[in-house]
Amino acid sequence: EPEVTQTPSHQVTQMGQEVILRCVPISNHLYFYWYRQILGQKVEFLVSFYNNEISEKSEIFDDQFSVERPDGSNFTLKIRSTKLEDSAMYFCASRVEGNTIYFGEGSWLTVV
């Protein structure tokens, strides 16, 4: 069964450093998403991406965050200058038109 893959599975970074989380969505999918889950809290929507641009973003997705689809297969989330409160599990997801959204296994980000 095709799946969304994410790397790294776990990253520890120092506060203020830049982090890039990578995702390979399912190959024929057109819509891409990032969600995050702070430990013990709800899964929260960050951003949706379609046709090489952001469709919608939440209030969490401020200027420190950016997304990119650099090469037609990868979908990345960049955090420019990490803060302690960015520590969370980040989930990538993708879907085709009118179909189920599939989530990856997540990337744990720990900011110290």
Place this chain on the structure above:
Amino acid sequence: AQSVTQPDIHITVSEGASLELRCNYSYGATPYLFWYVQSPGQGLQLLLKYFSGDTLVQGIKGFEAEFKRSQSSFNLRKPSVHWSDAAEYFCAVGSNDYKLSFGAGTTVTVRA
């Protein structure tokens, strides 16, 4: 705004017993409803979804859920739980752009 409430934070059930997890949603139009399961350290796996049509939805691993518009509910059920069903379960509601709002989750413990 869309939102989901999962009233039960933690449920303990005996192996072989039935399980019901409650989910209430708030959404202005016909919702897309989902149940996801998350095992420790793992990603979100889709159990089942409701878009339209038959209000009783069958999913994977023997789970089913019933959409009740009058009660704004989408409760998840399983007739006989297995030890491997111990996990955290998330209900989510989405609009047609698949921006999902998740509930806080219900942790299921299965005792022998």
